[in-house]
Amino acid sequence: MAETRWLDPSEMRAWKAFLAAGALLNRRLDQQLKEDSGLSHAQYEILVRLSAHPDGELRMTELADALINSKSGLTYQVGQLEKAGLVRRRSCPSDVRGVFAVLTEAGRELLERAAPGHVAAVRELLIDVLTPEQREAIADGLGEVTRRLRAGSA
Amino acid sequence: MAETRWLDPSEMRAWKAFLAAGALLNRRLDQQLKEDSGLSHAQYEILVRLSAHPDGELRMTELADALINSKSGLTYQVGQLEKAGLVRRRSCPSDVRGVFAVLTEAGRELLERAAPGHVAAVRELLIDVLTPEQREAIADGLGEVTRRLRAGSA
DNA sequence: GGCGTGTGGTTCAAATTCGAACCACGCCGT
DNA sequence: ACGGCGTGGTTCGAATTTGAACCACACGCC
Numbered sequence: 256m257a258e259t260r261w262l263d264p265s266e267m268r269a270w271k272a273f274l275a276a277g278a279l280l281n282r283r284l285d286q287q288l289k290e291d292s293g294l295s296h297a298q299y300e301i302l303v304r305l306s307a308h309p310d311g312e313l314r315m316t317e318l319a320d321a322l323i324n325s326k327s328g329l330t331y332q333v334g335q336l337e338k339a340g341l342v343r344r345r346s347c348p349s350d351v352r353g354v355f356a357v358l359t360e361a362g363r364e365l366l367e368r369a370a371p372g373h374v375a376a377v378r379e380l381l382i383d384v385l386t387p388e389q390r391e392a393i394a395d396g397l398g399e400v401t402r403r404l405r406a407g408s409a
Numbered sequence: 410m411a412e413t414r415w416l417d418p419s420e421m422r423a424w425k426a427f428l429a430a431g432a433l434l435n436r437r438l439d440q441q442l443k444e445d446s447g448l449s450h451a452q453y454e455i456l457v458r459l460s461a462h463p464d465g466e467l468r469m470t471e472l473a474d475a476l477i478n479s480k481s482g483l484t485y486q487v488g489q490l491e492k493a494g495l496v497r498r499r500s501c502p503s504d505v506r507g508v509f510a511v512l513t514e515a516g517r518e519l520l521e522r523a524a525p526g527h528v529a530a531v532r533e534l535l536i537d538v539l540t541p542e543q544r545e546a547i548a549d550g551l552g553e554v555t556r557r558l559r560a561g562s563a
Numbered sequence: 564g565g566c567g568t569g570t571g572g573t574t575c576a577a578a579t580t581c582g583a584a585c586c587a588c589g590c591c592g593t
Numbered sequence: 594a595c596g597g598c599g600t601g602g603t604t605c606g607a608a609t610t611t612g613a614a615c616c617a618c619a620c621g622c623c
Binding site for chain 4: 583
């Protein structure tokens with residue numbers, strides 16, 4: 256192991272800002288969503304992914320790695336959403352083991368009611384605070400970071 | 410409520426990258442820290458804050474809002490660290506209610522052992538992936554985001 | 564056909580998180 | 594000195610998260 260290259264002040268500033276912004280923003284959005292529509296941010300994300308797909312359905316595994324949680328966490332959350340009637344499970348015809356999560360009509364409606372407030376919050380707290388150049392830098396830089404993280408999880 | 414201003418593709422790209430990078434990075438660092446030194450990222454952060462202060466001590470409340478967690482979460486984590494002998498509690502002389510968390514010698518040693526690996530990971534996964542311009546943009550942009558979030562939590 | 568190996572999901576126990584309720588005490592006006 | 598209010602921390606219960614263990618099945622290869 257070589258000498259440790261500590262973070263210089265500029266690097267430290269970026270790292271701390273990233274960390275703090277992520278944590279605070281997540282917390283805030285979670286609150287906003289929960290009191291606005293009763294959904295957690297995680298649940299909201301699930302509904303969004305589903306709604307982005309034809310027929311509003313997606314395999315559990317695809318959901319799991321599109322998202323953040325462990326597989327067991329997904330099982331739990333889909334269970335919650337199912338109890339709430341926002342999602343339905345359907346077994347995959349071609350592979351008995353496979354399970355689709357399907358957005359119900361109620362789910363789609365709730366999502367449509369929740370989305371405007373959520374988007375407004377994201378805009379107010381993040382997007383509209385950044386200059387267009389900063390937005391691009393974040394999209395490019397963190398996009399690359401994400402790509403590598405996904406690649407390196409083999 | 411005015412018409413919803415949805416996110417355009419560029420904005421969406423930034424938002425998704427930010428979200429994904431935050432989640433993936435946090436998870437990865439957590440794993441790295443845990444198998445490297447047995448600390449969670451949250452615990453590591455606590456130790457870092459303490460070590461950054463003279464005598465390695467800090468009031469619970471100061472810790473709480475320097476960090477991310479709720480107050481109860483902090484109580485819990487400090488409890489864990491105390492059980493592990495990395496931190497000690499000391500009641501504040503001037504205010505009986507107040508409690509200092511104090512870094513023990515063992516805590517400082519563990520932190521010093523854990524830091525190099527952690528910094529290396531942060532560097533590899535985030536800092537060194539970004540161009541200097543992107544780093545600055547992130548530091549500035551997300552710094553401002555953080556400032557507003559802290560201000561608006563009144 | 565029959566057997567290892569790998570996948571897709573779920574279940575389980577344990578750890579963590581959060582907010583709300585709570586206690587004990589300082590602070591301040593009277 | 595006294596009573597009410599705000600603060601600093603902890604406790605409590607409920608919800609969530611995670612990794613590991615676990616089934617049931619698909620697949621490839623003999």
